[in-house]
Amino acid sequence: MTSEQWVTIRRDLHQIPELGFQEYKTQAYLLEYIKSLPQDHITITPWETGIFVYVEGTEGHQTVAYRTDIDGLPIAEATDLPFQSTHDGRMHACGHDLHMTIALGALTDIVHHRPANNVLFLFQPAEEGPGGAEPMLASEPMQSYQPDYVFALHVDPKGPVGTVSSKPGLLFANTSELFIDFYGRGGHAAYPHETKDMMMAASAFNMQVQQVVGRMVDPLKSAVVTLGKMEAGTVQNIIPEHARVEGTIRTTDADSMTAVKQSIEQLLAGIEKRYSCQTTVDYGANYYMVNNDAEYVERFKQAIAKTNVTYQEANAAMTGEDFGYMLKELPGFMFWLGVDSEHGLHTSRLNPKEDAIEVGIEAVVAMIREG
Incomplete structure (x- = not known):
């Protein structure tokens, strides 16, 4: 395959982004390509979307797993590219179109030039939500193949093309969504004493929750609680009976996540008493931290040293990835792939450099062959 052919595949996939567990067109496209490869030593097992x-190695002493995510985001694309999304309000704004193309490229190389080890390629749905890693990890095919380790990549808009980066230990944070509803009694703006104002209750929570990290989390550990959305009221002269806030929690260790959630619940109990209201809290999708195994990061560095790719040491980030659940159960690691985009992840203008596709393929194949 030429670089132009990989670019074509990436652009095809870019035009059909689908949300988690709805990746029907994406799955069909991937299957059509995979089934075009020589089938002598491979086994294809669709699972959900x-x-x-599975590619049988020439010796098969161990099984290496490589995972790619395949879903898009509910974002309206604003790149004005000639191949932009054809699905309204949906976009590959996190680089999963590149991820899939790189996985197909690595698979193609491995099928035509089988390594000693067996290789299991995981095309995982629903990374952006509600979370596909945990159920895929627990699935019957995964249990039957029993890989010895697993690795994955993620595009890095800030990294230059031609580079990869990783580090031992924490790479991505624990993350949790946060949805809180406040229920009180609405009424006329002229009679506030007859109401239980939920805009006031939600606003008080918004102010007080910022103290959770500063006073409830070990200062030697990192955590952040961000509220990005608040809804309350209908018109200017009605005191709202309902308010809702939405946000995210991110921590660098699992114990801090538990502590933050407990503190939020204690804070809400106080809000209920102070404002005579009821609250409900929903933590939505929760992702476990991406904690890289030092041994496999070192193997990756050694593999990259034999290629034309440049390895750089990464910093830990407060981003989240459900690949962390796989690393909780299996040794392995994740690495960043530089794609040099002016706009960042989860933005409507993300535009990764397509030259990075072949860099990613080279890096993934090098690690698979390293053993």
Whole structure:
């Protein structure tokens, strides 16, 4: 395959972004390509809207797993590219179109030039939500193949093309969504004493929750609680009976996540008493931290040293990735792939450099062959 052909595949996938567990067109496109490869030593197992592809090695002493995510985001694309999304309000704004193309490229190389080890390619749905890693990890195909380790990549808009980066230990944070509803009694703006104002209750919570990290979390550990959305009221002269806040929690260790959630619940109990209201809290999707195994990061560095790719040491980030659940159960690691985009992840203008596709393929294949 030429670089132009990989670019074509990436652009095809870019035009059909689908949300988690709705990746029907994406799965069909991937299967059509995978089935075009020589089938002598591979086993294809569709799972939900994802796919397992097992390649039998020449010796098969161990099984290496490589995971790619395949879903898009509910973002309206604003790149004005000639191949932009054809699905209204949906976009590959996190680089999963590149991720899939790189996985297909690595699979193609491995099928035509089989390594000693078995290789299991995981085309995982629903990384952006509600979370596909945990159920895929627990699935019957995954249990039957029993990989010895697993690795994955993620595009890095800030990294230059031609580079990869990783580090031992924490790479991505624990993350949790946060949805809180406040229920009181609405009424006329002229009679506030007859109401239980939920705009006031939600506003008080918004102010007080910022103290949680500063006073409830070990200062030697990192955590952040961000509220990005608040809804309350209908018109200017009605005191609202309901308010809702939405946000995210991110921590660098699992114990801090538990502590933050307990503190939020204690804070809400106080809000209920102070404002005579009821509250409900929903933590939505929760992702476990991406904690890289030092041994496999070192192996990756050694593999990259034999290529034309440049390795750089990464810093830990407060981003989240459900690949962390796989690393909780299996040794392995994740690495960043530089794609040099002016706009960042989860933005409507993300535009990764397509030259990074072949860099990613080279890096993934090098690690698989390293053993």
